[in-house]
Amino acid sequence: MTETPVSELDAIGAEAELARLSAELAHHDALYHGHDAPEISDAAYDALKRRALEIESRFPELTMATSPSQVVGAAVSSQFAPVRHGVPMLSLDNAFDGGEVADFEARIRRFLKLPEGEHVAFVAEPKIDGLSASLRYENGVLVRGATRGDGRTGEDVTANLRTIADIPERLSGSGWPELIEVRGEVYAPNDAFDAFNAAAEVAGSRTYANPRNFAAGSLRQKDAGITAQRPLRFFAYAWGEVSAPFAATQWEALQALRGWGFEVNSRSQRVEDAAGLIALYDGLQTDRATLGYDIDGVVYKVDRLDWQDRLGFVARTPRWAIAHKFPAQQAQTVLEGIDIQVGRTGSHTPVARLHPVTVGGVVVRNATLHNADEIERLDVRIGDTVTLQRAGDVIPQILGVVDAERAGRGEPYAFPHVCICPLRTALVKETTASGVESVVRRCTGELACPFQRIEHLKHFVSRRAFDIEGLGEKQLIAFHERGWISQPADIFRLARDEAKLDALSAEEGYGETSVRNLVAGIDARRMIALDRFIYGLGVRDIGEQTSIVLARAFESWPAFEAACLAAADGLPSEDWVRLNEAHAVSPRVVVALAEASPPERDPWPEAPLDQKIALAFPGLAAPARRGLATLADDWAGLVRLAEVARSEGPSEGLGQIAGVSGVGPVAARALALFFRETHNRAMVDALVAELDRIEDAEKPKSDTAVAGKTVVFTGALERFTRDEAKARAESLGAKVSGSVSKKTDYLVAGPGAGSKMADALKHGVTVLTEDEWLALIG
Template identity: 40%
Template sequence: MSSAQIAAERIAQLRSEIDTHNYRYYVLDEPSVPDSEYDRLFIKLKELENEHPELITPESPTQRVGGEALAAFGQVRHDVPMLSLGNAFEDKDLLDFDRRVRKGLGFSVSTNVEVEYSCEPKLDGLAVSLLYENGQLVRGATRGDGTIGEDISANVRTVRNIPLRLHGNGWPALLEVRGEIYMPKSGFEALNARQLETGSKTFANPRNAAAGSLRQLDPKITAARPLELCVYGVGRSDGVLPDTHGGILQALKSWGLPISRELVLAKGIEACRNYFQKIGARRDELPYEIDGVVFKVNSVVQQRELGFRAREPHWAIAHKFPAREEVTELIGVEFQVGRTGAITPVARLKPVQVAGVVVSNASLHNMDEVARLGVMIGDTVIVRRAGDVIPQILGVITERRPVDACAVAVPLHCPVCGSVVERTRLVKRGKGKETFSQGAIYRCVGRLTCQAQLKQAIIHFVSRRAMDIDGLGEKSVEQLVDKGLLHSPADLYILTYEQIVLLEGFADLSSRNLLEAIENSKSSSLARFIYALGIPDVGEETAKLLVRALGSLQRVGMALPEVLTWLPEIGLEVAHEIHHFFEDEHNQKVIENLLERGVVFGEAGDLHPEFAGYASLAELLDKLDIPFVAATGAKNLAERFGSLEAIIQADWLDLSAMKGLSEKARQSVRAFFGDAANVVRARAIEEQLRAFGMHWESEKGQAVGLPLAGQAWVLTGTLESMSREIAKEALEALGAKVAGSVSAKTTCVVAGPGAGSKLVKASELGLQILDEAAFLARLHELAG
């Protein structure tokens, strides 16, 4: 077979493969390979076609843009084709682009004339065309294959930041604008959480979520999705527009169309390279996903002079970031043991470079995730790495599965201590009964006799946000456990100089510094101490709430689950975790040893006034989960009898005489309190409410002294004078609750540089917004 025939066969194979990927990506919104793999195939095809130009056909993917329009939507023909962009993957590619631009404009190699470029992030969404006639939005369409797209007019009307009528004046009577509809990161996470709750399919990434949302036949579904538009140019216009790309975008902005907040003009290619580096460094802080930067010659006259090639303009290029998704082989699965005994599968991968880092391990989270992915050892998998996030497997390329692939199996015994591995049970508590189902987590039952759990528990205990013992890193903790010097966190406080100085990496000064840090950690806050204990599902915020509400370790330790659920944001499952932790004899001994060895903390002592007299009899009855007695029935019982004891003692005649309670509910009340165990439980809850001062007969408290008490604040963007953590602590010290999302209940939003969707939502809701300077002034005012 001749070399031309071999090339023709390879070209045909690549075209077929790329067409399949285009269909899955653009039409089904179900890509089977990451962008990096697609780009490699596309580059290889272009190289072969360049070597054999006689084999280029109009149907080649290199001569087209995107995929076919869906038949479910009407078709729209673009009068001006919606072209794709050429890609730069390395610094050299960008320099070559600038060289071609300068040559195309007639600048000699020796001249110092620099081209002005517009620079903006390349959003990872769905390209759309919006047509305005006399200022009114009349049509929305997808890019499709660049010539014919899908009519999605009804759906684009639901995207909140798309103006249905242009603002201001001076816009052309006919104006077609082009942009990217995308889904912000926060909206994507919330959407996938809702999809999981309803048992619906989750989306692989924000781009797929945006595309899938815009291609809904029911616009109500699109309207419920958190989509946004960013305009990047104009397709056609019957009016006069500014003579620069930047000027056109500013005009579009004045007419109410959103453009990138990161738009910058750069003189010369060096300035473009600097912009690329700066945006790359901020990539993870941005509220939306980007996969590179788009550079365009700013002068419209120069754009026309440079012209187009088959599928892309000569005057623009997309400089891609290193791929965050790559394809590699799963060569094995190991199981790690966490602080709570959870057995976590970790994928061992054939090393591959992802986002500039060689990746050989990836998280598989739990066995439910393994089952969801359908992953087997030997599979070809898609792995993703974003910022400092642990690499994770996104999917399996099943068509590449080898015949000898084998299933992932959970070990029967702990790989560290040999204890039995058990699958957790999920408890669902309802009216008068508990139902059990299998959980996703497998757990080693060895607890602190398992060195892996002991090491992780101590690493958590000494961490900065917990007891903050500086100088005691993971390796040092591992040495101390391995040498038998630590059997619980309390043993830290009986370590000696002679024991520490013999550890690898320690000398005289570092040993004395560590002993000093351990001694200093004895004086802590109660919230830090509770967080350091490592109670399952109890993070920093929950620990702070427990201390603020109950005021003492004694109350927290003895609190019944039902009493804990009166505290905001503590559900019954977390309440049971807290209660079980403090009931455990081993945990009690560890806490006792910590206190005996000098750990002290400031306690508020008294119940917070906010919770004094907080409970009601009706709420208590509702929390007892009496079958067939809902909140209204509980309220009626409380109003009729006035006390828990009166309800317990009520006979059939007393119950039958009351209104607002069905026959079935009356029978259920008698049967419930006819069980001695239920009576003991109900009385215990009421007794504790009295002891804590939360009982409805207790004197009501009044919270004073904190100027921001009851207010909800949100921090967004980057603060330059302090970290977000310090700002949060400052607000909490003044009584505010710092939330992660903006709602109508938000009191104030602090917006630093780079603020995105939260700032937009706050503006839409008409909330108070402070920049960093105003925020600092407010803190100073309140502190004074």
């Protein structure tokens, strides 16, 4: 499906598209940062983010705490203790060609008002493809190490970082501040990574897709002894919180870090102006394959630290630095087959099986084909020689067929119309009420489909859900194949089934200790936090962050369950959904239709339809009238639209969930559809019966000046970021909304406040500056 250019989006379309992009980016952030298992390429991710940022730039009033410009990394895991960074670990903007690098230098010159002819010095450093880490030293001694996490809060992996030889326990030399957070990248050299994978394959243990995933997985081991056996290295390149300045330039700082005992990349250089940056970039790109470690670009930083301070930040990125990404690497090979993978929600994804080929130093055997439409577009057939690309050095993709006109090509690939499971359930391409067809084909069997069932179970025991110690994917699949586990409740039943446990203890590879640990891991999760329970259910469109929001909103499982059951009984009709998804038909337009009472007989039989709409529903703008005209052919159709708006909308229960800030109608509808199915209800009831307690979410404070108040933040906030503001307000019992209404109590406005300020004045909402807000909350 062709995307509408951002320049052609109206405010309603932009809001919907930004919500979609935010959810998709959050999903990929969690996979990349939290699970070390990306499913799209860096280039594809960058394209999604650039489109989202373009929408935010054109419609700044749509920016929220969860918007792509405000988010860095992913939420931290509960596997490790959280660590609040003294100074945030932020992300960088990207450049993809020389023109964008020249623009970067030009922006710096304009901001600093530099005279023509004055050179700008930069430090250019290879962009290591590893895992960012921050090391806190007090009086020269390492006291704590953490991952980047979401940029504000990371994971405490001190014990694991201490095992890396490049990280000194005590700083050498002199001149280091009393307190300093040294930052850099944990990575795995290519030859050591290849040797590890070769040995793991022989031993039948886990192998890793690339050095980056290997480094991330190694650093997140619960047992630091395992990390110590992994060939990890560390390059230092930056710093966070410091008790005193220690350098005047970026280059001097790197030399200081080297003098204190850190490895600093020898290919880092101090150069001048955009021409110097591009020359260094070209040299590194040429030498890339010989470095011995993976890089995916070059990072440019203004050398003078006082200039860095003056340049400051835009949203979550510094003005004084940028990452110049390398283009994708390509090769050619033969397509030997197309396999289908079934996802947790029934999606059927085609995967190309390739004759092994080395691309950028990595052996590639599979590549994504995305969906049936992509196969048809490429006209790729088994036996074809295809061009393969590792965009961003992560997920390979096929660009096209080398010789599509050759004689004797195979038959066009026939995408299955039924699920590949034994049930042969029909596949469907979902269609929105407005007629837009999805490219994804899904099995309609849900939990009856064995492929979906096992994927649901994998999700249930995953680290972000129930995180059951000792029950990994391998064991889960084995137990499922035996018929021991087919739904989440069976996991807890297994821990009390003496016959099955005795049989397991007698098997090779288990033994009494392993079985005892498995039972302990399962029993430890009979008490579970509400947000983890919600996420573990695997409801489509309910991600980790949405689960947290829902838990905080409803506080307890009985309250949340009651809301979901009420929502399940109050789904709107398809006609109501179609009405609300029509172009330019806003909630305000639907209310106007609901309040109107057009007569059954047409009072204006000779008038054109657009005029009838204007007369029947006065006050509607031209775009809304055109949107309604696509749904009604005549007067009877208009009368029907008014009836639909008045009586076929969602129930109060569904609206209660949709009205939770950060949830919305898509997630609310997903919950309603899930709880409407009797087999899902039975699955949930069985699970709840096996648990000891679902812990209530922490209740918001009720004794603060803003408890129970609704707050909206707008404009370019300077004293805090959007997510900091939202978190602080919610911790004080306030509700943070993304839009202003007559129910809003406070609008906190930074510079550049736009339409929300006008709405606040219209509704008589109290408007506060950032300082006034801080004074109010103490």
